[in-house]
Each structure stands twice: as structure tokens, then as C-alpha cells.
Amino acid sequence: DGGITQSPKYLFRKEGQNVTLSCEQNLNHDAMYWYRQDPGQGLRLIYYSQIVNDFQKGDIAEGYSVSREKKESFPLTVTSAQKNPTAFYLCASSTLAGKNIQYFGAGTRLSVL
């Protein structure tokens, strides 16, 4: 997990509510990523960012939003438009030269009440 902190570890969302997952890294990495992990499936990319104030949609961005105001921080908001938010969410980071070598946080498990 070293250097990437995700919080909270567990999060519960009520119907119609937006929730925000935090991801902070102290590795001085330029690139950061958000993945969703569901049982029996490989990780899927939600959003990624290569530089402050810039980010791109991944494969499953619908119902999610992000911001990148600081190099160290890349919060993910799960909006009410995401109808099936229950999953394990993983944040990762990498250098720009080594984008295929990503380091992961400990994850946040989101459940719907």
C-alpha cells in the first residue's frame, strides 16, 4: 500500500446520495487512477489523471466524477447516477514514464444502504 492512502476503508451510501472517496499519495507521482473491482471480474478503469487539473474517462466513467486540484490528491465522487455502486474501489498512482507500473492503495469498500 505504501505511499497511497485511501479513506474511508468502508463507506455506505443512501439512495440518491453522492459520496466521495479520498485518495492521497506521497510518492510524487504525476499519474493517478481509479479502478472498480467486482467479484469474479478484473479491475476496470474509471478515471485517470496525468497532470493537475486534467483527467480522462476510463472504461466505466458513467456515474462517477473526479477532480485533480493537487498533485497528491485525486478524489472520486460516486454520484446518484451510478445505479450499482456497491464495489471495492482502488486508487493507484504511477510516474509518467512508468504508467504501466502502478502502485495501489488499500481500497475503499462502498455499500448501498
Added chain:
Amino acid sequence: KNQVEQSPQSLIILEGKNCTLQCNYTVSPFSNLRWYKQDTGRGPVSLTIMTFSENTKSNGRYTATLDADTKQSSLHITASQLSDSASYICVVSRGGSNDYKLSFGAGTTVTVRA
């Protein structure tokens, strides 16, 4: 389509025994292949990384092999310990402009019993 298939889905072994996990991929162009260990409720941690020219890489009791011609990799766990109980994920990276797009297998869940 860039895919990574892992087998078996799960396995149970007795402490001290060996096991081998398989990974087949269709990712192209290929850059490298990594095996990650993911403990329950935790993030994945890298075990090994191999590029096109490498066919074997070891990390303690973990040995990964790569056959780039057949696009197959295996992870061998020797003398298993209870702490080896985890999910093992095969991840393949592409080269070129999509190098940030990793292709993840669904993982093999290993349970080591005393």
C-alpha cells in the same frame, strides 16, 4: 480485444504443498506482465514483473514464467504457507500510447489450509 484469462478460478492446497496458477492473454502490443498478490480487503501488491525477453522471474517462494510466443504465464508457489492465502492477479501492460491501460485478469483465489 485485449483480454487476460486466469485459471483456475480458485484452489485449495495444504500447507507445505506447491501449486501453479495460469494466465493466458491476448493483449497487443505487449509491454510487460505482472503478478500481484491481493489479500482480502486490501490493495494488490506486486510480486513479479516480466518483459518480453524474460521467461523466468523469482521472488522468494514465488516463481513466474512467461512464454511470449504462446502468450502464457504461470505463477508457481513453492512450499505454501498460510499467509499465501490470497487472490493472485495477472496484469498485462500494453506498449505505445495506451501504456496506462492495464488489462487485469479476474484472479485466482488460493486458500492454504493447515
